[in-house]
Amino acid sequence: MLYFFKILVLGNPGIIKQKKINLEEEIKKFLQKKNKGKFPITDKTFCFTCEIIKPLRSKHDKILDKCIAKFDHTCGFTLNCVGYKNHDLFVIFLVITITVQTIFVWLCYCLVKEYQFEKSDESIESNNEIWDILAQVYQKQPWILSAVIQTIVFIFWETFLVLQQLRNVVANLTTNERINLKRYLHFYKEGQYCNPFDLGWKNNLLQFFKINYIVDWYNVKEYNEIPFRNEKYFAKSLQEI
Numbered sequence: 001m002l003y004f005f006k007i008l009v010l011g012n013p014g015i016i017k018q019k020k021i022n023l024e025e026e027i028k029k030f031l032q033k034k035n036k037g038k039f040p041i042t043d044k045t046f047c048f049t050c051e052i053i054k055p056l057r058s059k060h061d062k063i064l065d066k067c068i069a070k071f072d073h074t075c076g077f078t079l080n081c082v083g084y085k086n087h088d089l090f091v092i093f094l095v096i097t098i099t100v101q102t103i104f105v106w107l108c109y110c111l112v113k114e115y116q117f118e119k120s121d122e123s124i125e126s127n128n129e130i131w132d133i134l135a136q137v138y139q140k141q142p143w144i145l146s147a148v149i150q151t152i153v154f155i156f157w158e159t160f161l162v163l164q165q166l167r168n169v170v171a172n173l174t175t176n177e178r179i180n181l182k183r184y185l186h187f188y189k190e191g192q193y194c195n196p197f198d199l200g201w202k203n204n205l206l207q208f209f210k211i212n213y214i215v216d217w218y219n220v221k222e223y224n225e226i227p228f229r230n231e232k233y234f235a236k237s238l239q240e241i
């Protein structure tokens with residue numbers, strides 16, 4: 001667990017390296033390739049801080065001040081970004097943390113049961129066994145109760161996060177894309193939501209954990225370069241995007 005935490009805090013989340021390029025020349029080439037110059041130069045397509053043409057699904061992170069490939073979110077807990085390189089580790093870390101914390105709560109419960117607090121404590125008047133035990137733990141070992149309550153709160157929060165992440169992973173969306181869905185026009189076709197990256201939930205999972213359908217999100221800059229994509233989306237005219 002600590003190993004994963006170290007990677008998530010100190011590791012590279014998928015920083016896109018700045019190449020020494022002639023930006024003007026690169027933009028010119030890019031525009032010639034894309035819609036004969038009709039493609040708009042916006043902060044969605046170019047990062048003027050990193051001086052790069054932004055790969056698809058990347059975003060400039062203000063804290064790291066770098067563009068992150070397949071940006072998911074900035075994690076307040078690890079103070080680092082979650083992106084292409086560490087997104088799968090982030091989800092695995094959450095699952096391991098929830099498991100370890102659940103075992104901790106269970107062990108505390110067993111310890112309290114084993115300790116066999118006396119029921120005859122006169123200061124506690126309750127017929128409810130659980131409340132009786134909790135009240136006695138609070139009186140005799142308040143740190144256990146405090147640690148268990150905090151851990152249970154964390155378990156709920158982390159479970160909520162994991163479910164949110166899994167919901168995104170099976171739909172092949174990042175948290176950033178889910179939150180800002182309406183800002184990204186390529187998720188809509190004829191006014192209807194349609195995800196060009198969606199390969200079906202099984203394949204999306206394989207892609208997320210880098211087992212199969214691996215895409216180099218550092219370098220894919222336009223839709224034609226995606227090696228694995230939602231063919232239903234691309235069956236219709238690309239001009240509508």
Ligand SMILES: [Zn+2]
Binds near residue numbers: 059060061065
């Ligand atoms: Zn940038």
